Amino acid sequence: MLTAVVLFYFTIASTAGKASSCIPRERDALLAFKAGVTAPGDELRSWQSLDCCKWSGVACSNKTLHVIKLDVSQFALNGKINSSLAALTRLVYLNLSQNDFGGMAIPEFVGSLKKLKYLDLSRANFVERSLLSLVICQHSSILI
Numbered sequence: 001m002l003t004a005v006v007l008f009y010f011t012i013a014s015t016a017g018k019a020s021s022c023i024p025r026e027r028d029a030l031l032a033f034k035a036g037v038t039a040p041g042d043e044l045r046s047w048q049s050l051d052c053c054k055w056s057g058v059a060c061s062n063k064t065l066h067v068i069k070l071d072v073s074q075f076a077l078n079g080k081i082n083s084s085l086a087a088l089t090r091l092v093y094l095n096l097s098q099n100d101f102g103g104m105a106i107p108e109f110v111g112s113l114k115k116l117k118y119l120d121l122s123r124a125n126f127v128e129r130s131l132l133s134l135v136i137c138q139h140s141s142i143l144i
């Protein structure tokens with residue numbers, strides 16, 4: 001009996017440490033983003049499995065497993081961007097192009113993503129005066 005219990009825990013521990021799963025905090029952030037939008041097509045259908053690194057439009061670092069790329073361009077999303085995405089602190093590439101965010105301001109957290117190098121906000125229906133919030137992203141290549 002004891003052996004069975006120990007084995008059980010060992011199995012859980014080794015599954016949890018498996019290199020193929022994404023970081024739970026980042027998965028939660030992506031799920032909160034998903035909850036705030038609707039996708040007319042099937043683009044977000046994969047956004048439910050445990051390993052968010054395998055979701056469509058998401059890419060993780062092979063080494064750290066942090067999400068480094070989020071490309072939801074052409075998903076034709078409707079809705080608002082949840083600031084939960086601020087948790088994706090290692091993001092290098094963010095493409096929100098060709099969606100409809102309903103004339104919302106560009107979320108301030110975008111300016112806090114220190115590793116961001118590529119940012120595409122074009123044709124996504126953001127209110128224009130909110131561009132000021134991007135001044136912080138001096139090193140980024142920004143398409144609006």
Ligand SMILES: *[C@@H]1O[C@H](CO)[C@@H](O)[C@H](O)[C@H]1NC(C)=O
Nearest residue numbers: 032033035036080082083084
């Ligand atoms: C962002 O997501 C969280 C968690 O799902 C939710 O509680 C919150 O209301 C959302 N915020 C917005 C602005 O949608």
Ligand SMILES: *[C@@H]1O[C@H](CO)[C@@H](O)[C@H](O)[C@H]1NC(C)=O
Nearest residue numbers: 053059060061062063064068
């Ligand atoms: C990460 O691994 C995937 C699949 O094994 C591979 O296609 C990709 O090129 C790798 N990325 C890097 C940056 O090494």
Ligand SMILES: *[C@@H]1O[C@H](CO)[C@@H](O)[C@H](O)[C@H]1NC(C)=O
Nearest residue numbers: 073074095097118119120143
């Ligand atoms: C963002 O996505 C659009 C459409 O898929 C693509 O044309 C554009 O080049 C992408 N932007 C960047 C910075 O990669």
